[in-house]
Amino acid sequence: MAALRLVQSGDAVAGLFMQNWADDGSGECRAEEDRRDAVAVCGKLGIGFHFRDFSREYWDGVFAHFLAEYAAGRTPNPDVLCNREVKFKHFLDAARDLGAEKIATGHYARIAGTGGRWKLLRAVDRSKDQSYFLHQLGQAQLAATLFPVGELQKTDLRGIAREAGLPTHDKKDSTGICFIGERDFREFLGRYLPARPGEMRDPAGNRIGEHPGVFYFTLGQREGLQIGGVRGRAAAPWYVVGKDVANNVLYVDQDTGSPYLHSSTLWSEVAHWVAGSPPSRDFECTAQTRYRQADEPCQVTVAEDGALSVRFQRPQRAVTPGQSVVLYLGDECLGGAVIARTDAPLEQSIPEQAA
Known part of the structure; x- marks a missing residue:
């Protein structure tokens, strides 16, 4: 086109x-x-x-x-x-x-x-x-x-x-990660990162089950946990709410609105600015922490080393280290940065991961 x-x-x-x-x-x-x-x-x-x-x-x-x-x-x-x-x-x-x-x-x-x-x-x-x-x-x-x-x-x-008359006029849009295509993500990743089984625990530290490797999962994920009936627990879906990589522990909770999934502040790696520099060292704008997310009002502070502190007006669900926070003023994209850590409860309690 x-x-x-x-x-x-x-x-x-x-x-x-x-x-x-x-x-x-x-x-x-x-x-x-x-x-x-x-x-x-x-x-x-x-x-x-x-x-x-x-x-x-x-x-x-x-x-x-x-x-x-x-x-x-x-x-x-x-x-x-x-x-x-x-x-x-x-x-x-x-x-x-x-x-x-x-x-x-x-x-x-x-x-x-x-x-x-x-x-x-x-x-x-x-x-x-x-x-x-x-x-x-x-x-x-x-x-x-x-x-x-x-x-x-x-x-x-x-x-x-x-x-x-373009031959591609009805071709479907590509979705997902290009080099994985339609195949199973865990199977693909397992070719390069061998399984490393460990415990799944709830936020209180109780053992819930076993996982094949914390790196196969992301915050907020529901699919693939394969948690059966757990004695004393409701028959409700489980969600990933935290990852302790150093100790190979995956934390899960049953509430899609779990407080352990929410954070109000994130800290990033060094930011990139489309204009070459930030509008100021401290400013208000909107942000997205995932594709197609609605604009979320926030306060941005640029540190001396160029990293960001982004505080949202309301708590955000499943803000994920490694993903990008992208900043906007209206329709203008100012730039963004890779998310390093957040103030989510479990992330704050696992210093090895937050470091």
Whole structure:
């Protein structure tokens, strides 16, 4: 769709397809199917097609970090890292090597420029907005990028693609982590992080069951715990409410609204600012700690080392170390950072994990 929009505007366009994951024989990698679709679209539009394999760059810059974070008990977001380390780095360089002045992607977001300064804005279709995943971009990357679909509604795009006869007009949007596809997450992760069984306990320390490895689970998770009937407990779902990585203990509770899942303050790693610097050292804005979350008002304090303290007006559920907190002023994405820790009760009581 991005290519179609540019062709319709009279721009000189060529297609550049990148492969980020080598086929591992599982049948789940869709790179070849996606490549064929890209070739078909370029053929329909009458534009050139180019291919680059960034599998090694993806492994080194994204997947190795993904595994290290899970091994440490955190829950990383590889899409954020892929945008920073591959799509708007190696892919951008490859496009320039082909003579391109700019790259255009199908991300649902917008870019606004004034006086040589660039802003990253939410997409018009808020239900599809992807600025959360793009918050690590900077001025140089935005200056060299176009988001042609960010001004349109998703439903309008489908109609435009259908009218243009694009072979991908009814193709489903990709979901989940790209290199895992539809396969079982635990099975995939187990190829790289062998099982390390340990105890599951409730917040009071009572043994509830056994887990295969704390790194297979994330805060708020319900699926996959495989907790049967527990004597003296109601027949209600269990949720992950804490992880003690050092002692290999997974904490669970039965209440989806458990106080052990909630926090009011988070502390981050060093933040990235789209503009190059924060609006001030202490300011109010809204934040998202997960994709498609509603805006949450907060107070942000920037420490001397560039890390953040973010205090929310109301407690937040399952704020997860390793994920990103992304900051907004209205539609403008200011930037964000990786969440390091929170003031959730169990996290505060496990100093080894919070360190």
